[in-house]
Amino acid sequence: xxxxxxxxxxxxxxxxxxxDEKKIFKSEMDAAKxxxxxxxxxxxxxxxxxxxxxxxxxxxDVIARFRMMQGYNVLHPMGYDAFGQPAENxxxxxxxxxxxxxxxxxxxxxxxxxxxxxxxxxDRGLSTCDAEYYKWNQWIFLKMYEKGLAYKKxxxxxxxxxxxxxxANEEVINGxxxxxxxxxxxxxxxxxxxxxxxxxxxxxxxxDTLKHWPxxxxxxxxxxxxxxxxxxxxxxVKDSNEVIxxxxxxxxxxxxxxxxxxxxxxxxxxxxxxxANKAAVEAFKKQVAALSKSxxxxxxxxSSESRHDAPLAGASGVxxxxxxxxxxxxxxxxxxxxxxxxxxxxxGAIMAVPTHDQRDFEFANKHQLPMRIVIxxxxxxxxxxxxxxxxxxxxxxxxxxxxxxxxxxxxxxRAIGEWMEKTNIGKTTIHWRLRDWLISRQRYWGTPIxxxxxxxxxxxxxxxxxxPVALPEKIKITGQGGSPLAYCQDFVNVKCPKCGKPARRxxxxxxxxxxxxxxxxxxxxxxxxxxVFDKKGAxxxxxxxxxxxxxxxxxxxxxxxxxxxxxxxxxxxxxxxxPFVRLLTQGxxxxxxxxxxxxxxxxxxxxxxxxxxxxxxxxxxxxxxxPPEDQLEWSDGAVDGSWKFLNRLDRLVEDKFKGVKVNxxxxxxxxxxxxxxxxxxxxxxKVTSDLETYKFNTGVSAMMILINAIEKFAPKDEIEQAVxxxxxxxxxxxxxxxxxxxxxxxxxxxxxxxxxxxxAKWPQYDxxxxxxxxxxxxxxxxxxxxxxxxxxxxxxxxxxxxxxxxNEIVHKWVEGKPIRKFxxxxxxxxxxxx
RNA sequence: GGGCGGAUGGCGAAAUUGGUAGACGCGCUAGUCUUAGGAACUAGUGGGGCGACUCAUGGAGGUUCAAGUCCUCUUCCGCCCACCA
Numbered sequence: 001x002x003x004x005x006x007x008x009x010x011x012x013x014x015x016x017x018x019x020d021e022k023k024i025f026k027s028e029m030d031a032a033k034x035x036x037x038x039x040x041x042x043x044x045x046x047x048x049x050x051x052x053x054x055x056x057x058x059x060x061d062v063i064a065r066f067r068m069m070q071g072y073n074v075l076h077p078m079g080y081d082a083f084g085q086p087a088e089n090x091x092x093x094x095x096x097x098x099x100x101x102x103x104x105x106x107x108x109x110x111x112x113x114x115x116x117x118x119x120x121x122x123d124r125g126l127s128t129c130d131a132e133y134y135k136w137n138q139w140i141f142l143k144m145y146e147k148g149l150a151y152k153k154x155x156x157x158x159x160x161x162x163x164x165x166x167x168a169n170e171e172v173i174n175g176x177x178x179x180x181x182x183x184x185x186x187x188x189x190x191x192x193x194x195x196x197x198x199x200x201x202x203x204x205x206x207x208d209t210l211k212h213w214p215x216x217x218x219x220x221x222x223x224x225x226x227x228x229x230x231x232x233x234x235x236x237v238k239d240s241n242e243v244i245x246x247x248x249x250x251x252x253x254x255x256x257x258x259x260x261x262x263x264x265x266x267x268x269x270x271x272x273x274x275x276a277n278k279a280a281v282e283a284f285k286k287q288v289a290a291l292s293k294s295x296x297x298x299x300x301x302x303s304s305e306s307r308h309d310a311p312l313a314g315a316s317g318v319x320x321x322x323x324x325x326x327x328x329x330x331x332x333x334x335x336x337x338x339x340x341x342x343x344x345x346x347x348g349a350i351m352a353v354p355t356h357d358q359r360d361f362e363f364a365n366k367h368q369l370p371m372r373i374v375i376x377x378x379x380x381x382x383x384x385x386x387x388x389x390x391x392x393x394x395x396x397x398x399x400x401x402x403x404x405x406x407x408x409x410x411x412x413x414r415a416i417g418e419w420m421e422k423t424n425i426g427k428t429t430i431h432w433r434l435r436d437w438l439i440s441r442q443r444y445w446g447t448p449i450x451x452x453x454x455x456x457x458x459x460x461x462x463x464x465x466x467x468p469v470a471l472p473e474k475i476k477i478t479g480q481g482g483s484p485l486a487y488c489q490d491f492v493n494v495k496c497p498k499c500g501k502p503a504r505r506x507x508x509x510x511x512x513x514x515x516x517x518x519x520x521x522x523x524x525x526x527x528x529x530x531x532v533f534d535k536k537g538a539x540x541x542x543x544x545x546x547x548x549x550x551x552x553x554x555x556x557x558x559x560x561x562x563x564x565x566x567x568x569x570x571x572x573x574x575x576x577x578x579p580f581v582r583l584l585t586q587g588x589x590x591x592x593x594x595x596x597x598x599x600x601x602x603x604x605x606x607x608x609x610x611x612x613x614x615x616x617x618x619x620x621x622x623x624x625x626x627p628p629e630d631q632l633e634w635s636d637g638a639v640d641g642s643w644k645f646l647n648r649l650d651r652l653v654e655d656k657f658k659g660v661k662v663n664x665x666x667x668x669x670x671x672x673x674x675x676x677x678x679x680x681x682x683x684x685x686k687v688t689s690d691l692e693t694y695k696f697n698t699g700v701s702a703m704m705i706l707i708n709a710i711e712k713f714a715p716k717d718e719i720e721q722a723v724x725x726x727x728x729x730x731x732x733x734x735x736x737x738x739x740x741x742x743x744x745x746x747x748x749x750x751x752x753x754x755x756x757x758x759x760a761k762w763p764q765y766d767x768x769x770x771x772x773x774x775x776x777x778x779x780x781x782x783x784x785x786x787x788x789x790x791x792x793x794x795x796x797x798x799x800x801x802x803x804x805x806x807n808e809i810v811h812k813w814v815e816g817k818p819i820r821k822f823x824x825x826x827x828x829x830x831x832x833x834x
Numbered sequence: 835g836g837g838c839g840g841a842u843g844g845c846g847a848a849a850u851u852g853g854u855a856g857a858c859g860c861g862c863u864a865g866u867c868u869u870a871g872g873a874a875c876u877a878g879u880g881g882g883g884c885g886a887c888u889c890a891u892g893g894a895g896g897u898u899c900a901a902g903u904c905c906u907c908u909u910c911c912g913c914c915c916a917c918c919a
Contacts, residue, residue, distance in 0.1 A: 004872085216838045220914065223837070228918075248919060261919095340917040350919050358835085359917065433918060551913075588913090612872090624859070625846060631912080633846060640872075641859050651874095698848070701858035708858090778854045783900045785854055821899055829853050833899050 003643075003650040003742070008614035012741040016114055024756050025076065025119045029540045033073035037541050038064040039520055039580075041549030041557070045080045045127075047105040049112045051589040051596055051622075051634060052550070054606045058619045059586055059628050059696070060548045061118045065737035066691045068119070069762040075541050077523040078113065078120040080106050082129035084512045085163065088445040091477045098445045099473065102129055112607065116615045117740050119758070124526040128515035133522065134447040135468035136532040137514055140564075142450060142461050143571060149195045152459065153436075159187035164442065191440040192449055192508065196563050200225055200432045202577075203562055212582040214629070217554040224555050226433020231417045232347060233426040235260055235324040237272050238332055244268060244324055247346030247431060250353065251420065252412040255401040256374035257351040258364070260324045261317065261336045263343040264288045272335060274321030281337065284318040288339045317367060326351075327425035329402070338363065346431055354391065361391040374400050375409045437560065439511045444477050444484035446509030454496035454503035463497050469505070483507040516557055517564040520544055520579060538574050547580040554585065584694060587631040596634065604634055616739035617643040623696040623738060645700075646742055648707055649735070653728055653746045662722035666769045673720045676713050677769065679706055680727045684765035687734045696738070703735060725750075730763045779804055780831040781813045789830075797824045804830050 019025060029035075040060040043053055064076040087098035106127060113120070126133055144150040162182035196203075204225045207218050230249040237244060244260060262269060264285045273281045317338035324335050340359065341350055354364035354371045364371055371385045375396040383392060398404045404412050420426035440449065448469045450462035462469055472491045477484050485491050485507035496503035518532075524541045525534030549557075558580070565579040588595050591602040609618045621642035626632040666677045683706040690699035710728065715721040729750060736743035736757045747757040754760045772793065777800070779787040787809040791800055801822055804810050814834055821833035 214838095216914080219838065223915070226918065230919080246919090250919075338917090341919080342917075345918050352919095357919075359919080431918080554914075627847090630840090630847095635846075635860075637860055638846070643872080645859085647872095697846095698858080701848075704858055776854095780854085780900075783853095783898095788854080823853095823899055825853060828850090829900090831853080831899050 003647040005612070005614070008616070008741075011745045012115075012117065012615055015741045015744045016117055018744075019117075019119070019756070020114070020122075022755065023123070024758060025074075025121050026123060027073065027075045027077075027121045029537065030073050031540075033071070035075065035541055036064075036067040036072035036546075037075045037544045038067065038546050039077070039523075039544045039548070041547070041553060042079045042081050042516070042519060043109065044084060044086065045082055045102060045105040045109050046086065047108045049109060049116075049606055051604055051606055054116065054618065055589055055622050055628075055632060056548060056550070056586050057113070057116065057118055058622050059584065059694075060546070061116075061619075061740075062623065062691070062696060062737040063546055063548075063694075064119050065740060065758060066762075068758050069733070069736065069760065071761075074119075075124075075523065076119055076121060077124040077126075077526070078118070078122070079124075079126035079519060079523070079526075080109070080128065081512065081516050081519070082106065082127040083134070083446045083509075083515055085443070085445070088443060088477060091445075097474060098477070099129065102127075102445075115610055116606075116619070119740070124523050126519065126522055126526050128447075128512070128519065129445070131468045131470055132529060133519075134471075134515070136518075136522070137447040137510060138450040138462070138467050138469055139464065139532055140518065141510070141514075142464065142467075144194060144567065145451075145461055147567075147571070149198065149567065150192060151195065152190055152192055154188060154190045158184045159189075160184055189440075191438050192451075192506075193436040193438050194563075196437045196560070197432060197434055199563050199566055200227070200434050202566055203434075203559065206562070206566075206577055209578060210580075210583070213580075214583060214585055217551070217558070217583060217585065220554045221559055224434065224559065226431075228431050228433075230346075230429060230431060231420055231426045232429050233351065233420065234327060235351070236327070237268075237335070238323040238325055240272055240322075242268055242271050244335070244349050245347045246349045246351045247429070248351055250356070250413070251416040251426070252398065252404075252409040253353040253356050253374055254326070254328050254351065254416060254420075255398075255404070256353040256355050256372050257326055257333065258354060258370045258372060259334045259336055259352045261338045261341050261350050261352050261363075262320075263341040263348040264337045264339065265343045266337075266348045269320065269337065272320060272322030277319060277321035280318050281320055284316075284337060317363065319367075327420075334369070336367070336369075344435075345433075355385065355388065356391050356393060358391045358393065361388070372400055374398055437513075437563075439514055440508040441511050442483040442507075443509050444471070444475070446512060447471075447515065448485065448491075449506045449508050449510055451506040452494055452496060452503050453506070454499060454501065456501055457496055457498040457503075460496055460498050460503070466497070471509075483509075485509070513556060513560050517560040518568070520547075520561070521565075521568070521574065532573070535573060542574055543576045543578060544580045546582045546584065548584045548586060550588075551585040558583070584628060586628050587626065589632050589634055591634045593633070604636075609636075609639060613639050613643050614741070616742050617646055620646065620700060620738050624700040625697065627697055628694055645704060645707070646739055648711070649731065650742065650746065652707070652710060653732070653749060657725055657728050657750060658721050659751055660718060660721045660725050662719050664719055664722060666766075668719065669723065672713055673715070673723045676709055676727055677723055678772070679709050680723075680730055681765040681769040684730060684734065684763045685767075685770070688762070688765075691737065700738065703731065706731060733757065733760060733763045736760075775827045777827065778829045779807065779810055780829065781810070782833055783831060786810065786813055791827075793827060800824050800830065804832070 038060055040056050060076070064074050068074045082102050087102045090096055090101050091098045128134060141150055160182055204222065204227055207221055210218060228249050230247055231251040233246045233248065233251070233254065235244045235246055244262070246260060269281065317336045320335045320337060322335040323332045325331070326333055341348065352360040352363065354360040354369065355373045356375055363369070373383055373385060373392070375392060376383055376399050377392070377394060377396045381397070396409055398407050398409055398412050404416060407415065417428045421428055448471055450467065450469045452460045452462060454460050472485070472488050475484065475488050492504050492507060494503055494505050495501070521533045521538055521542065524537035528534050561579050565574060566577065568574040569577060590596060591604060594600055594602060596603050606618065617639050621639045622632065624642060625638050666674060669677055683702050686702040687699045690696065690702065710724070710731070713724060715724045732743050732746045732750065744757050747760065752760060774790050774792050776788050777791045778785060779789060787807050789803055789807050791803060795803065801824070805814070810832070814832060817834040819832060819834055823831040
């Protein structure tokens with residue numbers, strides 16, 4: 001029987017059925033065994049899986065199966081992030097029911113995942129659109145509300161005109177909707193927020209405990225949280241009682257402040273705008289207000305300088321006519337407005353130090369504002385304002401700064417901050433970039449926010465016993481005019497739980513990031529309908545030992561999940577601080593150098609590969625082609641290679657495996673058999689460590705090297721046949737996480753007694769079997785490779801030197817020249833310097 | 835503009851972390867054989883040279899007995915973030 005398409009289909013179907021029926025991957029708590037929780041970021045059920053899924057889940061599956069074979073109690077669940085816009089868009093476009101559409105996709109996707117042979121415990125499967133799941137979304141929301149972490153706020157929000165809904169700050173990419181790319185506008189709405197900012201400090205601090213996260217993800221989160229130490233400095237307004245609070249991270253430059261700039265929306269602007277400047281200021285405010293955030297942000301972006309549609313491009317501003325007093329030297333300085341100062345950050349007002357801040361420098365040049373140098377480069381301490389063509393932003397010594405002259409500016413930051421606090425002209429503060437999380441969505445296909453508005457009692461939370469607030473079925477979705485639930489009278493009208501009078505339900509639904517912020521906890525007890533998740537289950541399984549997913553979730557999803565975990569810890573439901581111990585971010589799958597995507601039309605359907613080659617060759621190919629974190633350039637030809645590799649193994653077992661078992665050690669062997677036995681041990685070592693460090697590609701290549709050796713080996717007697725057979729047994733075990741179907745089949749053929757190869761013991765190697773008595777040592781002359789010699793490992797440096805000198809080629813090179821240096825790296829290399 | 839990664843044959847990539855550059859695979863070339871298949875097997879495959887040799891890890895310097903790996907400068911590419919004060 002050869003490893004052809006029919007046979008592959010037969011084998012793969014056979015074992016998939018077997019795993020399913022025998023529930024081989026069912027996981028149960030067992031205090032006696034060490035647990036290992038492997039999790040991939042659950043998919044949005046779009047129906048078909050794509051190569052990105054295949055890569056993500058294959059990586060996870062290899063890890064899961066490897067840990068199973070090592071004897072860990074592995075939890076490896078799968079579910080669906082099923083709420084969201086595509087289902088609703090399908091409903092709008094084609095009139096289908098979002099629920100029906102979604103469940104259809106889930107069925108299709110489940111079928112495809114099973115065809116890949118992934119080792120999921122399907123009994124723990126979940127879909128976030130099940131009432132049984134989103135009920136607990138609502139429960140969590142109520143808990144947060146109870147703790148003051150969920151609140152409603154009227155505020156300008158990002159509005160996507162195309163999706164007809166609001167977006168979180170995090171969902172706005174360069175001023176455009178992250179999903180549909182249309183430009184985002186501002187709009188005032190009353191929205192539900194989660195107070196993630198209460199957790200800023202912990203979210204930041206605990207990043208340091210995530211030793212097994214990619215450095216760059218940690219950095220990205222740090223930047224996103226954006227803690228900055230600074231000083232709020234109080235500038236009195238001249239001829240007025242008003243005080244402008246300015247936030248700066250550079251108090252060391254305060255003596256160089258030559259003007260103050262406010263955001264146009266700043267509430268104090270009218271207080272000091274002079275009548276002569278009023279018209280210009282009003283016109284400017286209007287102009288800025290008309291800009292969307294993206295236009296405003298791109299104004300001074302160097303890359304967009306050539307834009308013709310941005311009339312305000314290039315740090316535009318206007319003089320108010322008012323003046324402020326610099327508290328450190330009582331200087332009278334003008335107050336300006338500028339579009340580049342944002343009301344949302346800091347205090348909405350800045351002090352401008354054009355000599356030491358590039359933006360201020362450009363603004364001052366454009367509007368002819370004064371400058372003064374307060375930091376000098378100690379190496380060239382004679383910089384003059386007239387010579388500057390850019391701000392000086394390096395370190396240096398303070399000048400023109402009264403009692404602080406001569407101090408290094410970095411040291412001065414603290415000294416000046418402390419001095420200001422003492423003299424009451426400022427106070428040191430901490431500012432965060434992180435904003436509260438807007439979760440309201442004017443959408444149908446999501447979790448209804450469980451709140452009720454009563455004319456008598458105000459905002460009333462839905463009592464726990466009334467959960468879930470079910471999403472009404474079969475309603476008409478047009479995609480127009482905000483929340484679809486608002487048009488569903490049966491849903492909206494409700495009796496107030498407090499006073500019993502007619503009241504109205506909240507008609508917004510939750511952002512789907514809410515759903516995905518805690519699903520990993522739900523898996524710990526997915527069948528439990530009585531509570532959000534079982535504390536004991538969470539205690540046993542959490543944290544996730546290995547989480548795998550795309551880098552695109554480096555900030556949002558991971559930050560929200562960390563926030564939820566900390567919240568659950570605070571209300572006593574979990575004992576861990578962080579949800580994910582290890583994080584692996586897999587690289588993208590490319591085709592012809594571009595990201596594989598539907599919009600580019602360069603996708604390869606995994607299904608066609610499975611039909612043509614089978615799931616095992618696809619798995620091996622995708623793991624062999626590149627390290628998991630790197631981009632992967634897809635090529636059909638590479639699957640051919642993996643297929644050949646598996647085919648060769650199949651033939652070897654079929655034709656040459658005899659099932660001979662003889663007890664032997666490497667000492668009983670010699671020649672080719674000894675060599676093969678050594679390679680067997682070396683390969684076990686290599687593949688095991690590669691699996692532990694996620695170098696799946698070199699793991700495969702190690703196995704390819706071994707199969708080359710096995711093919712060359714011709715057993716001469718029974719003990720050599722035993723070596724041959726033993727090597728094949730080890731081989732099949734090592735390959736099992738990569739190509740599980742074929743390995744199950746071969747393991748059975750080889751007489752494996754376990755129900756599944758997954759229950760077989762992971763092969764062990766013997767370090768002493770790896771040692772050779774004679775090693776090849778490279779001989780370099782002046783660092784250039786000239787010869788190689790065989791050296792017995794017990795030889796001393798002097799003995800090796802003598803041996804090297806006897807070598808003919810070495811002799812030829814060295815003859816008649818004095819040896820300056822002799823370097824010997826044991827068992828590796830000799831370098832003779834002449 | 836900021837941050838983080840990259841750059842090695844025709845292609846995907848290895849390189850024990852400073853020690854034989856190109857493992858392994860794809861592709862290609864030549865050959866063998868057959869039950870003509872998606873074959874399989876054998877040999878070869880970075881450039882130059884008949885050769886001994888020599889030149890090669892984006893580019894230019896440097897440190898070292900020894901550099902793909904460390905340092906300085908530089909070019910290009912990818913990703914993430916961005917008037918964040």
